[in-house]
Amino acid sequence: MTSSNFRSWPLFLVLAVISMPLVIMYVYLFVDTVTDTTAGSLIPDRFTLHHWRFLWEEPETGRVSIWTVTLNTFIFATCTTLINVSASVTAGYALSRLNMPFKRFFLGGILTLHAFPTITLIISIFLILQMIGLYNTLIGVILVKAALELPLGIWIMKGFFDNVPWEIEMAGLQDGASRFTVWWKLVLPQVQPGVAALSVFVFLSAWSEFILPQVLAPSGSAQVLSTYLSNLIFDDMKPDFNMFKSVGVFYALPVIVIYLIFNKQLMNIYGGGTKG
Amino acid sequence: MRISIENFTKSFGDTTVIEDMSLEIGDGEMLALLGPSGCGKSTTLFAICGIHRMNAGRLMFGDADVTEVSSQKRNVGVVFQNYALYPHMNVYENIAFPLKVRKESKAEVDRKVQEIAGLVHIGELLQRRPMQLSGGQQQRVALARALIRKPDILLLDEPLANLDAKLRLEMRSEIRRIQLATGITAVLVTHDQVEAMSMCDRIALMDKGQIVQLSTPKDMYESPSSDFVAGFLGNPPIAFLDGTVADGGFRLANSQVTLPVPSGIEVPGEGAPMRFGVRPEFFQPGNPLKVPGKVSFVETQGREELYDVTLENGAVLRSIQSQNAGFKLGQEVSWGIEQDRVLAFGPDGNRL
Ligand SMILES: Nc1ncnc2c1ncn2[C@@H]1O[C@H](COP(=O)(O)OP(=O)(O)OP(=O)(O)O)[C@@H](O)[C@H]1O
Ligand SMILES: [Mg+2]
Numbered sequence: 001m002t003s004s005n006f007r008s009w010p011l012f013l014v015l016a017v018i019s020m021p022l023v024i025m026y027v028y029l030f031v032d033t034v035t036d037t038t039a040g041s042l043i044p045d046r047f048t049l050h051h052w053r054f055l056w057e058e059p060e061t062g063r064v065s066i067w068t069v070t071l072n073t074f075i076f077a078t079c080t081t082l083i084n085v086s087a088s089v090t091a092g093y094a095l096s097r098l099n100m101p102f103k104r105f106f107l108g109g110i111l112t113l114h115a116f117p118t119i120t121l122i123i124s125i126f127l128i129l130q131m132i133g134l135y136n137t138l139i140g141v142i143l144v145k146a147a148l149e150l151p152l153g154i155w156i157m158k159g160f161f162d163n164v165p166w167e168i169e170m171a172g173l174q175d176g177a178s179r180f181t182v183w184w185k186l187v188l189p190q191v192q193p194g195v196a197a198l199s200v201f202v203f204l205s206a207w208s209e210f211i212l213p214q215v216l217a218p219s220g221s222a223q224v225l226s227t228y229l230s231n232l233i234f235d236d237m238k239p240d241f242n243m244f245k246s247v248g249v250f251y252a253l254p255v256i257v258i259y260l261i262f263n264k265q266l267m268n269i270y271g272g273g274t275k276g
Numbered sequence: 277m278r279i280s281i282e283n284f285t286k287s288f289g290d291t292t293v294i295e296d297m298s299l300e301i302g303d304g305e306m307l308a309l310l311g312p313s314g315c316g317k318s319t320t321l322f323a324i325c326g327i328h329r330m331n332a333g334r335l336m337f338g339d340a341d342v343t344e345v346s347s348q349k350r351n352v353g354v355v356f357q358n359y360a361l362y363p364h365m366n367v368y369e370n371i372a373f374p375l376k377v378r379k380e381s382k383a384e385v386d387r388k389v390q391e392i393a394g395l396v397h398i399g400e401l402l403q404r405r406p407m408q409l410s411g412g413q414q415q416r417v418a419l420a421r422a423l424i425r426k427p428d429i430l431l432l433d434e435p436l437a438n439l440d441a442k443l444r445l446e447m448r449s450e451i452r453r454i455q456l457a458t459g460i461t462a463v464l465v466t467h468d469q470v471e472a473m474s475m476c477d478r479i480a481l482m483d484k485g486q487i488v489q490l491s492t493p494k495d496m497y498e499s500p501s502s503d504f505v506a507g508f509l510g511n512p513p514i515a516f517l518d519g520t521v522a523d524g525g526f527r528l529a530n531s532q533v534t535l536p537v538p539s540g541i542e543v544p545g546e547g548a549p550m551r552f553g554v555r556p557e558f559f560q561p562g563n564p565l566k567v568p569g570k571v572s573f574v575e576t577q578g579r580e581e582l583y584d585v586t587l588e589n590g591a592v593l594r595s596i597q598s599q600n601a602g603f604k605l606g607q608e609v610s611w612g613i614e615q616d617r618v619l620a621f622g623p624d625g626n627r628l
Pocket of ligand 2: 317
């Protein structure tokens with residue numbers, strides 16, 4: 001083992017050199033948030049927490065506090081996940097098991113919808129939201145985001161349900177359980193890895209969503225972190241790039257943490273199977 | 277509980293799988309549904325437990341008409357071919373599930389689970405997951421789960437198909453022991469004739485959605501109603517000789533050999549085709565009605581030896597003899613058929 005590792009060191013060297021720019025970029029992203037650099041120099045020379053002041057300072061007038069925005073983002077991502085997963089889990093089951101009319105048509109439709117670029121729908125969605133009064137509200141963006149992620153969710157859950165042997169359900173019915181109990185107590189636990197993976201997936205996707213909040217809830221109290229970040233860079237007369245980086249890191253931290261915790265489940269979503 | 281199926285018909289889309297089947301199963305009886313793959317055994321079983329709706333006909337449990345009753349209310353225990361244990365629950369929870377669904381008290385559930393676990397000998401496995409069990413143990417858990425709420429009827433769909441030979445032998449007598457101990461009415465689906473014969477009181481032999489014969493194993497073996505039944509039962513299988521009626525006897529096809537017809541059967545008209553079925557145990561060196569041939573196959577089965585003898589017209593007879601008979605491949609032999617045990621079948625395949 002060790003000898004084969006030895007022979008591959010030139011390969012590692014090449015890879016290391018190629019990925020160096022990326023690594024340097026990330027390192028600077030973190031370093032810059034807690035240091036100051038004299039103009040013209042590349043090496044940071046002073047430690048400071050000044051760039052993180054948005055966390056504790058009162059926001060300027062007309063600006064929203066970062067904590068409100070973070071809470072918004074959290075509500076946005078959580079509600080989107082809840083709605084999306086509940087709908088995917090029920091619709092996926094129906095498509096996998098029930099003998100309903102137009103099943104093939106539905107399945108084909110879902111795939112088509114999944115392939116449909118969001119951006120082409122955005123104007124009509126904008127008009128609809130304005131008409132029903134959900135423009136510039138969190139609820140509006142939540143509904144739209146949950147709906148747009150639905151085809152993928154349904155498709156993934158259907159795949160997981162397909163792998164549950166139907167005898168388990170028949171055995172459940174025979175044991176005297178109702179259809180709902182069978183689904184809730186016997187089938188759902190089998191697809192639990194799928195539910196976990198889909199939840200993480202949708203949560204992260206909503207957390208990093210930019211276009212929808214930007215267009216459908218651009219200002220004021222419905223802001224989320226992605227729009228806050230872009231406002232920061234566009235609005236300011238004298239842009240503070242290091243603070244922009246700090247907000248960026250703050251915004252990315254939950255994503256990184258979630259990835260670290262759930263990467264096993266996320267792998268599962270493409271495996272598409274349940275074991276044990 | 278007595279089960280009676282009356283004029284049962286089942287079709288999937290345009291294909292009719294079962295047509296106008298009637299079957300009566302007595303209280304406490306164990307009946308085998310035996311037949312080749314695809315003949316409709318599972319379909320019949322699923323109709324009894326309510327997974328399939330019947331397209332026509334009536335199903336009675338005792339005196340109650342249950343044709344329209346949902347599976348949850350039929351009180352039928354089912355053991356599926358792949359056991360269908362719930363993988364996310366341990367053995368205890370699996371067995372307790374039917375009781376939990378009925379919201380029985382914890383103490384009650386516990387008492388019943390312990391009792392049934394004792395009956396099927398899995399008392400020490402209760403905390404394991406199904407994945408951690410061997411095939412035979414899973415089988416026992418499935419049985420326990422099917423039996424725990426004291427069903428009126430137990431249905432078993434090929435319960436032994438996934439087990440190895442030794443375990444199959446063991447579970448065969450286990451299932452029968454448990455069925456007798458509980459006195460439950462049971463239906464066993466199988467395509468293995470040995471299983472059907474050794475475990476059940478009666479066998480319903482099915483072919484293409486029809487019951488071709490319904491009788492006790494011994495009766496079905498000794499007097500099959502058709503050549504299909506005769507060919508299905510018995511291991512090693514029966515050998516058939518084709519021929520025609522000639523001078524009141526049986527003339528082998530492509531041959532001048534004429535054999536006498538067993539006594540007491542009605543011989544069809546001169547020249548009509550006829551079939552003789554000879555079981556291996558009735559083709560032995562010592563019998564008087566000799567037919568000459570050549571040993572064309574020898575198989576040693578431990579205690580016994582199995583020979584194929586090719587007759588001069590190409591037909592093959594089988595013989596099973598005790599070990600050390602010592603016949604060699606290619607040897608010319610002249611062994612005898614036991615005349616009164618020959619099964620004669622008419623042109624339509626039915627027994628004469
Ligand atoms: N859901 C279904 N839709 C259409 N045809 C079906 C369905 N279920 C069974 N069949 C057909 O009905 C016939 C009988 O099936 P069944 O499962 O009862 O056979 P079986 O006797 O149990 O066979 P095996 O020994 O292989 O299990 C088969 O030809 C099968 O193709
Ligand atoms: Mg079957």
